[in-house]
Amino acid sequence: MIPAAFEYVAPTSVEEALAALAEHGDDAKIIAGGQSLLPVLRMRLNAPEWVIDLGRIESLRGVSDRGDHLAIGAMTTHHDVGQDPLVHEHALLISKAITHLADAQVRHRGTFGGALAHADPAGDLGAPALALGSTFVVQGPGGTREVAASDFFVDLFETAISDDEILTEVRVPKHAGWGAAYEKFVRIAHQWPIVAVAATVRMEGDTIAEARIGLTNMGSTPVRAEAAEQALAGVPATEEGVAAAAALAADGTNPPSDLNGDADYRRHLATVLTRRAVLAAAGRS
Numbered sequence: 001m002i003p004a005a006f007e008y009v010a011p012t013s014v015e016e017a018l019a020a021l022a023e024h025g026d027d028a029k030i031i032a033g034g035q036s037l038l039p040v041l042r043m044r045l046n047a048p049e050w051v052i053d054l055g056r057i058e059s060l061r062g063v064s065d066r067g068d069h070l071a072i073g074a075m076t077t078h079h080d081v082g083q084d085p086l087v088h089e090h091a092l093l094i095s096k097a098i099t100h101l102a103d104a105q106v107r108h109r110g111t112f113g114g115a116l117a118h119a120d121p122a123g124d125l126g127a128p129a130l131a132l133g134s135t136f137v138v139q140g141p142g143g144t145r146e147v148a149a150s151d152f153f154v155d156l157f158e159t160a161i162s163d164d165e166i167l168t169e170v171r172v173p174k175h176a177g178w179g180a181a182y183e184k185f186v187r188i189a190h191q192w193p194i195v196a197v198a199a200t201v202r203m204e205g206d207t208i209a210e211a212r213i214g215l216t217n218m219g220s221t222p223v224r225a226e227a228a229e230q231a232l233a234g235v236p237a238t239e240e241g242v243a244a245a246a247a248l249a250a251d252g253t254n255p256p257s258d259l260n261g262d263a264d265y266r267r268h269l270a271t272v273l274t275r276r277a278v279l280a281a282a283g284r285s
């Protein structure tokens with residue numbers, strides 16, 4: 001279907017984009033890579049009068065080293081984030097997740113910030129961003145504020161970004177030397193997961209010293225598998241040791257039931273995928 005007619009503006013700075021948002025308010029919608037928004041417009045599930053395109057704002061693109069963290073510009077494409085050597089070295093979990101995200105065409109158009117702002121609970125970037133303890137930088141008329149990943153995802157397709165704000169950057173603490181793996185269970189290739197697990201571990205010899213685990217599609221937002229993380233600390237990276245901790249992966253989650261699987265099936269998947277992801281991150285598979 002063809003979207004309803006809209007006015008289009010493509011500012012070249014965040015300030016101009018914020019001014020356009022302020023001027024058009026509820027009648028405006030931001031577009032980044034358009035990979036989620038355009039289907040919505042084409043199906044006429046949304047019909048904004050104004051579309052504000054962030055594509056010409058160069059300051060929102062790229063990955064930079066800021067000492068203890070990486071700063072990923074909101075408009076950096078999935079492809080560019082996935083290929084970035086800094087991301088590979090300091091946030092391997094994100095590189096791994098991106099290899100599973102959609103197809104090459106979508107990865108060249110879709111953006112890191114767009115996917116996180118969209119907040120699809122089945123999206124592949126929320127769990128790694130949460131597991132790594134990222135901070136989201138949001139700019140609005142009142143200036144810039146930082147939101148911890150644990151506060152950023154509010155509900156299904158809902159984040160802490162207000163209507164008059166733009167996500168500008170995601171700060172990811174460095175985890176150099178940590179092993180990482182993303183295990184994704186799909187019904188159809190190149191699509192969103194039924195459940196996925198993002199795991200990163202710091203090894204000391206053959207023992208898992210620390211683990212960080214994010215779960216995709218196990219609730220209305222990405223969630224941490226905290227019980228499993230705690231149980232993994234100090235455990236030898238053996239099949240038995242990891243399996244016992246991974247059995248706790250679904251504790252405290254509230255997964256959905258739909259045509260792809262009911263909540264119990266998803267809980268089972270979470271434990272299996274956590275075991276696989278942790279063993280792979282620890283270099284044991």
Ligand SMILES: Cc1cc2nc3c(=O)[nH]c(=O)nc-3n(C[C@H](O)[C@H](O)[C@H](O)COP(=O)(O)OP(=O)(O)OC[C@H]3O[C@@H](n4cnc5c(N)ncnc54)[C@H](O)[C@@H]3O)c2cc1C
Nearest residue numbers: 032033034035036037102110111114115117123124167191
């Ligand atoms: C065929 C297909 C397969 C896909 N498969 C997967 C998959 O397997 N896994 C996966 O995770 N995703 C998948 N996607 C979605 C893809 O990752 C999108 O790129 C992503 O969801 C949205 O990013 P975008 O840059 O295209 O954002 P857009 O579609 O432009 O925007 C999405 C939403 O976020 C808002 N927004 C965008 N940027 C900002 C910002 N900087 N500040 C505030 N609000 C903002 C927009 O207003 C809109 O509401 C798929 C998409 C397609 C078309």
